[in-house]
Amino acid sequence: MNPVISSLRPDTWRIDDGGVRFFLLCGTERALLIDSGMTVTGAREIVGELTSLPLSLLNTHADRDHTGSNEEFESFYMHPDEEPLYRRSGKSGRILPVRGGDVIDLGSRPLTVVELPGHTPGSIGIYDAVNRVLISGDPIQQNGNIFMFGDHRSLPRYVESLKNLLPMLDQIDEIWPSHADLPVPPSVVPVLIEKTEALLRGEIAGEPFEMHGRTVLRADLGVTGMLVE
Numbered sequence: 001m002n003p004v005i006s007s008l009r010p011d012t013w014r015i016d017d018g019g020v021r022f023f024l025l026c027g028t029e030r031a032l033l034i035d036s037g038m039t040v041t042g043a044r045e046i047v048g049e050l051t052s053l054p055l056s057l058l059n060t061h062a063d064r065d066h067t068g069s070n071e072e073f074e075s076f077y078m079h080p081d082e083e084p085l086y087r088r089s090g091k092s093g094r095i096l097p098v099r100g101g102d103v104i105d106l107g108s109r110p111l112t113v114v115e116l117p118g119h120t121p122g123s124i125g126i127y128d129a130v131n132r133v134l135i136s137g138d139p140i141q142q143n144g145n146i147f148m149f150g151d152h153r154s155l156p157r158y159v160e161s162l163k164n165l166l167p168m169l170d171q172i173d174e175i176w177p178s179h180a181d182l183p184v185p186p187s188v189v190p191v192l193i194e195k196t197e198a199l200l201r202g203e204i205a206g207e208p209f210e211m212h213g214r215t216v217l218r219a220d221l222g223v224t225g226m227l228v229e
């Protein structure tokens with residue numbers, strides 16, 4: 001399937017690649033690709049049609065559907081806690097470690113790293129202050145299925161991450177996730193916290209759900225589904 005490119009803001013694009021999307025943000029001096037696709041292995045060529053600025057890559061996390069074209073880049077920004085997951089997929093490249101609060105300035109467009117561990121140990125989001133947008137990766141979704149089954153997920157850390165986000169919600173107009181609806185209003189975050197805590201207390205039961213050849217449980221969190229063991 002060919003990826004579908006559309007503009008979200010000036011100098012800002014979403015690139016939809018099947019069930020996942022990735023983003024291209026440009027400043028006055030540099031461009032940043034946020035994730036590198038699922039089925040595509042030629043993200044650089046796609047980006048080349050949109051900008052001629054020097055290009056860097058950042059991964060919100062290391063799951064395979066976010067790292068399709070990573071090997072086109074010698075190095076890329078990623079939280080260091082993602083390294084074991086990334087190497088497990090057999091991929092190469094040098095990780096430029098980023099942590100919460102780090103700023104990547106594209107030129108008149110500072111992007112701040114926000115830590116959102118839980119879905120994976122080093123999941124991060126990117127806050128674009130100029131546009132008041134949080135590019136969130138997988139932890140925040142609406143009308144999707146947040147994957148929380150598998151050995152590198154943690155529901156308690158997930159809840160903690162979302163709680164850490166609460167003080168900055170009034171600086172966010174829109175959340176742009178990698179899957180399902182876009183945009184998502186910041187008001188889904190308190191709902192996700194409340195429902196995930198209810199799930200942890202056993203007050204929400206999941207329904208059997210077929211995923212990648214195995215049966216997991218799909219919990220209805222009101223604003224989205226969550227897939228758990």
Ligand SMILES: [Zn+2]
Nearest residue numbers: 063065138178
């Ligand atoms: Zn994903």
